[in-house]
Amino acid sequence: MATKILMPALSPTMEEGTLAKWLVKEGDTVSSGDIMAEIETDKATMEFEAVDEGVIGKILIAEGTEGVKVNTPIAVLVEEGEDVGDVEAEAAPAPKAEAEAEAKSDDKAPAKAKAPEAPKPDQTPDWPEGTEMKSQTVREALRDAMAEEMRGNANVFVMGEEVAEYQGAYKVTQGLLDEFGGKRVIDTPITEHGFAGIGVGAAFGGLRPIVEFMTFNFAMQAIDQIINSAAKTLYMSGGQMGCPIVFRGPNGAAARVGAQHSQDYAAWYSMIPGLKVAMPYSAADAKGLLKSAIRDPNPVIFLENEILYGRSFEVPVMDDFTVPFGKAKIWREGTDVTIVSFGIGMQYALEAADKLAEDGIDAEVIDLRTLRPIDYDTLIASVQKTNRCVTVEEGFPVGSIGNHLSAYIMQNAFDYLDAPVINCTGKDVPMPYAANLEKLALVTTAEVIEAVKQVTYR
Amino acid sequence: MATRKSTAKPNVSADDLKAYYRDMLLIRRFEEKAGQLYGMGLIGGFCHLYIGQEAVVVGLEAAASEGDKRITSYRDHGHMLACGMDPNGVMAELTGREGGYSKGKGGSMHMFSREKHFYGGHGIVGAQVPLGAGLAFADKYLENDRVTFAYFGDGAANQGQVYETFNMAALWKIPVIFVIENNQYAMGTAQKRSTSTEDIHTRGAPFGIPGEIVDGMDVLAVKDAGDKAVAHCRAGKGPYILEVKTYRYRGHSMSDPAKYRTREEVQKMREEKDAIEHVRDLLISGKHATEDDLKAIDKEIKDIVNASADFAKDSPEPDVSELYTDIYATDIPQGAAVEEDA
Numbered sequence: 001m002a003t004k005i006l007m008p009a010l011s012p013t014m015e016e017g018t019l020a021k022w023l024v025k026e027g028d029t030v031s032s033g034d035i036m037a038e039i040e041t042d043k044a045t046m047e048f049e050a051v052d053e054g055v056i057g058k059i060l061i062a063e064g065t066e067g068v069k070v071n072t073p074i075a076v077l078v079e080e081g082e083d084v085g086d087v088e089a090e091a092a093p094a095p096k097a098e099a100e101a102e103a104k105s106d107d108k109a110p111a112k113a114k115a116p117e118a119p120k121p122d123q124t125p126d127w128p129e130g131t132e133m134k135s136q137t138v139r140e141a142l143r144d145a146m147a148e149e150m151r152g153n154a155n156v157f158v159m160g161e162e163v164a165e166y167q168g169a170y171k172v173t174q175g176l177l178d179e180f181g182g183k184r185v186i187d188t189p190i191t192e193h194g195f196a197g198i199g200v201g202a203a204f205g206g207l208r209p210i211v212e213f214m215t216f217n218f219a220m221q222a223i224d225q226i227i228n229s230a231a232k233t234l235y236m237s238g239g240q241m242g243c244p245i246v247f248r249g250p251n252g253a254a255a256r257v258g259a260q261h262s263q264d265y266a267a268w269y270s271m272i273p274g275l276k277v278a279m280p281y282s283a284a285d286a287k288g289l290l291k292s293a294i295r296d297p298n299p300v301i302f303l304e305n306e307i308l309y310g311r312s313f314e315v316p317v318m319d320d321f322t323v324p325f326g327k328a329k330i331w332r333e334g335t336d337v338t339i340v341s342f343g344i345g346m347q348y349a350l351e352a353a354d355k356l357a358e359d360g361i362d363a364e365v366i367d368l369r370t371l372r373p374i375d376y377d378t379l380i381a382s383v384q385k386t387n388r389c390v391t392v393e394e395g396f397p398v399g400s401i402g403n404h405l406s407a408y409i410m411q412n413a414f415d416y417l418d419a420p421v422i423n424c425t426g427k428d429v430p431m432p433y434a435a436n437l438e439k440l441a442l443v444t445t446a447e448v449i450e451a452v453k454q455v456t457y458r
Numbered sequence: 459m460a461t462r463k464s465t466a467k468p469n470v471s472a473d474d475l476k477a478y479y480r481d482m483l484l485i486r487r488f489e490e491k492a493g494q495l496y497g498m499g500l501i502g503g504f505c506h507l508y509i510g511q512e513a514v515v516v517g518l519e520a521a522a523s524e525g526d527k528r529i530t531s532y533r534d535h536g537h538m539l540a541c542g543m544d545p546n547g548v549m550a551e552l553t554g555r556e557g558g559y560s561k562g563k564g565g566s567m568h569m570f571s572r573e574k575h576f577y578g579g580h581g582i583v584g585a586q587v588p589l590g591a592g593l594a595f596a597d598k599y600l601e602n603d604r605v606t607f608a609y610f611g612d613g614a615a616n617q618g619q620v621y622e623t624f625n626m627a628a629l630w631k632i633p634v635i636f637v638i639e640n641n642q643y644a645m646g647t648a649q650k651r652s653t654s655t656e657d658i659h660t661r662g663a664p665f666g667i668p669g670e671i672v673d674g675m676d677v678l679a680v681k682d683a684g685d686k687a688v689a690h691c692r693a694g695k696g697p698y699i700l701e702v703k704t705y706r707y708r709g710h711s712m713s714d715p716a717k718y719r720t721r722e723e724v725q726k727m728r729e730e731k732d733a734i735e736h737v738r739d740l741l742i743s744g745k746h747a748t749e750d751d752l753k754a755i756d757k758e759i760k761d762i763v764n765a766s767a768d769f770a771k772d773s774p775e776p777d778v779s780e781l782y783t784d785i786y787a788t789d790i791p792q793g794a795a796v797e798e799d800a
Contacts, residue, residue: 201592
């Protein structure tokens with residue numbers, strides 16, 4: 001049977017090319033792999049090989065022809081003794097079919113933005129009324145969360161620098177080696193890229209790794225494995241290959257450790273579909289969210305804070321206390337302005353709210369707790385009530401979580417706003433070492449108060 | 459085409475030899491077809507063909523047992539076919555269709571099969587090496603005797619994370635076989651221009667990982683080396699390195715004109731070292747098969763490959779609703795390892 005040889009596409013962007021040279025002539029026998037022609041693409045001159053065996057029955061496009069469209073028949077291959085006469089040159093249907101398919105999918109493109117739906121915030125309490133409470137540091141709460149989950153699932157293990165024998169660089173894993181042994185509490189060499197990759201592979205292989213980064217600053221060495229391997233593989237595998245893993249550790253500025261050790265990555269990781277991101281403020285949330293993170297079938301970025309580790313909060317005494325992702329917590333109800341924050345930003349938000357109350361401004365303070373997913377409903381319901389919003393975070397101002405929330409509020413509650421949303425963030429500078437400059441670089445309670453006064457026109 | 463002289467005396471059965479011939483031929487014909495579909499615009503983006511390197515995966519799969527895992531980079535079609543994945547599903551993924559292994563959402567470089575323990579298909583050079591060690595780490599943790607084949611090229615052998623992985627794999631005695639498919643060119647850069655040492659397998663020595671060179675154009679030599687490496691890993695002795703010297707006949711990807719080497723160099727390899735011709739020669743000269751037997755295999759392969767191309771053309775594009783699926787899992791996909799939860 002005669003086969004038409006078509007002008008090949010030889011690069012991802014090639015639509016037409018020049019048939020520079022024929023290296024075979026009519027009557028020649030070719031076999032698979034033989035070079036038949038040289039074709040100039042938009043990038044280079046390529047050799048074009050035969051795929052099938054046969055005899056060149058007819059050359060349809062002469063060498064030197066420019067602008068030959070991809071899929072145009074350029075020659076006819078026949079079997080030995082076969083006649084070429086009955087084969088006519090005609091355009092291949094493939095590109096047309098592709099174009100049709102494209103048009104068809106355009107028809108199905110999502111409709112234009114719908115009118116925003118009324119928010120349905122879930123503000124059920126995190127624990128039942130009357131639950132016994134105890135005072136615990138964030139550090140202890142995180143340790144308890146890991147220990148409880150490790151008791152419940154033998155495939156949960158912790159790996160990272162100094163997590164075992166040293167009991168944790170910040171003592172978050174204190175006692176875990178004693179209880180669970182060296183098989184499940186594993187000291188790694190200082191090799192973030194490598195052990196993050198091993199952790200992701202172990203998750204593919206059926207385990208539930210908790211990978212501790214001594215700080216998230218060092219996770220930049222490993223960010224390819226976090227994003228390209230952990231976050232994207234479920235999608236790239238059509239749903240086959242999930243990656244249940246928790247990457248956790250302190251994030252953001254500590255104190256006086258300079259630019260390379262003081263950065264908030266909340267906005268970075270929150271940008272990535274496939275990741276979940278938690279950034280707790282209180283000890284109860286640290287515990288409840290970390291337990292949820294360890295059980296989650298997806299990769300979770302769990303952003304802790306060194307300054308908060310030693311701070312004590314009330315934690316419910318329950319057999320199995322968890323906090324769901326995507327549910328914000330209203331720390332303080334108010335009517336005049338919504339202050340929304342997360343992580344250590346909550347410290348400034350709550351302090352500001354206390355001081356504003358003295359001036360007669362009644363602020364509602366929302367802790368997002370997780371940044372992927374974000375509880376938009378609680379935020380929008382609050383803004384619809386207060387008509388004003390200030391966001392607070394420690395990260396850089398450009399491309400911040402506050403920027404995203406502002407845009408979301410504008411699109412979904414524009415008519416409710418009585419003032420522009422203001423983003424309080426860290427300053428647009430690398431973290432300086434000098435004590436006075438460091439203070440200036442961080443977001444402050446005074447700035448939050450000032451922002452609230454601006455949006456309330458006081 | 460001149461056949462190469464075979465000096466190796468096959469210590470495998472005639473059926474094994476025929477199976478190697480068939481499996482290598484399937485890869486070659488499949489890849490030629492993929493190149494053709496790329497030329498027709500049915501496959502888009504990047505497409506890295508495995509032609510020339512077939513003996514590497516076929517030889518190592520012959521050394522693997524059920525439950526062993528494999529992971530590689532983006533030149534992955536051969537690995538998938540060799541471990542028994544369905545040519546239809548692979549080709550339909552190349553064309554970005556619903557019937558592909560990733561429902562068309564992964565493409566040539568990103569395909570997976572839990573069923574066949576094929577863990578990708580990774581687009582970032584070297585990233586699959588710690589991932590492979592992690593898979594093997596999981597097997598050691600779960601206390602089974604499985605091994606993982608972590609394939610990478612001579613180009614990836616210069617990535618830092620490879621050596622981070624060597625260190626931990628040796629330290630923790632992880633049952634992983636690092637297979638360096640040395641096809642001598644990291645895209646367009648010859649090994650001698652990119653790599654300070656002539657032999658890459660010796661780079662495991664400082665970590666205490668044994669390694670050896672293997673003739674990657676000889677499927678029997680590859681299988682023998684694979685058997686040895688597998689035995690080492692299964693015995694709990696930790697990782698092993700195989701530097702398999704091979705050669706890619708085609709460009710790095712479909713859009714590579716391959717001007718960094720001469721046509722004569724490629725032609726010499728094809729004529730003197732071709733792995734498929736080698737087995738063909740063993741089969742005929744050893745009177746294990748007749749020309750007609752081999753023609754029947756050729757015909758079978760041609761039919762399979764043509765059917766895969768038809769399937770890949772006929773399979774519809776994924777439904778537009780697929781844009782927003784598989785971003786988050788609601789439950790853990792059940793894999794073999796998960797079933798064995800302690």
